[in-house]
Amino acid sequence: MRETVRGWVGEARHIAVLTGAGMSAESGVPTFRDAQTGLWAQFNPQDLATETAFRAHPQRVWDWYAHRREMIAGLQPNAGHVALAAFTVRHPGRLTLITQNVDGLHQRAGSDDTLALHGNLAEDRWLDMPRACCQAETIETGHPPRCPVCGNLRRPAVVWFGEHLPAAALEAAELAARNCELMLVVGTSGEVYPAAGLALTAHQCGARVVIVNPEATPLDGVAELCLREPAALCLPWLLA
Numbered sequence: 001m002r003e004t005v006r007g008w009v010g011e012a013r014h015i016a017v018l019t020g021a022g023m024s025a026e027s028g029v030p031t032f033r034d035a036q037t038g039l040w041a042q043f044n045p046q047d048l049a050t051e052t053a054f055r056a057h058p059q060r061v062w063d064w065y066a067h068r069r070e071m072i073a074g075l076q077p078n079a080g081h082v083a084l085a086a087f088t089v090r091h092p093g094r095l096t097l098i099t100q101n102v103d104g105l106h107q108r109a110g111s112d113d114t115l116a117l118h119g120n121l122a123e124d125r126w127l128d129m130p131r132a133c134c135q136a137e138t139i140e141t142g143h144p145p146r147c148p149v150c151g152n153l154r155r156p157a158v159v160w161f162g163e164h165l166p167a168a169a170l171e172a173a174e175l176a177a178r179n180c181e182l183m184l185v186v187g188t189s190g191e192v193y194p195a196a197g198l199a200l201t202a203h204q205c206g207a208r209v210v211i212v213n214p215e216a217t218p219l220d221g222v223a224e225l226c227l228r229e230p231a232a233l234c235l236p237w238l239l240a
């Protein structure tokens, strides 16, 4: 099966790769929905990943993200991240990398053009529309940091449940899904939309869809092949 997919990688004029938390699992980043080890097995996303939760408990939510930010800063991209970045260097313009991950590991591996659909954990932004007083130089440190004049809070620059995805990244991802000949869907449970819908779009537009995931997912039905392997092992081989 691997050989077949490697052949498809070699043939495809345009490849789209959609990654999820499993992509970074071998770097040591916890996934969300894996039983026991997944973050959403330990925490309720409604308490941590919504604007309502942040407004109700800003310190709790800020500290949770700050802890993840620090943990990820100490981790490294794995062989799968590196293989994707190396492929784009060898084949400029042939691969569009779309990620749901906020860990920045694709970017740190060298995939500068990664379409980060769910934002970036390393960055933060104003919670409410910034006023003239909301200036970077005067931000008051705290949990979360705030504008000393109007009290506007800084929040993690990630997409929370119920929020829109960054429009430009989503548009570019949809274009890639419509135009690719091969889509690799790596390390995602395929449960969160609109990201998961990109695999359906690719399939409807005639692309071959290949899943790389040790477990079954709801997207397997549109896949031509499912490689039940971990990403850091499989991708370097497929993209060599």
Ligand code: OAD
Residues within 6 Å of the ligand: 019, 020, 021, 022, 023, 025, 026, 031, 032, 033, 034, 038, 045, 049, 100, 101, 102, 118, 158, 159, 160, 161, 186, 187, 188, 189, 190, 191, 192, 212, 213, 214, 215, 217, 229, 230, 231, 232
């Ligand atoms: P999930 O935690 O839902 O799914 C992770 C998937 O990775 C599962 O299907 C695992 O089987 C698979 N997996 C685990 N280890 C793997 C490995 N070594 N190689 C390949 N696959 C592996 O994570 P996502 O699908 O990314 O939203 O979740 C989607 C979104 O839900 C996330 O972006 C996040 C979360 O709430 C935001 O942060 C906005």
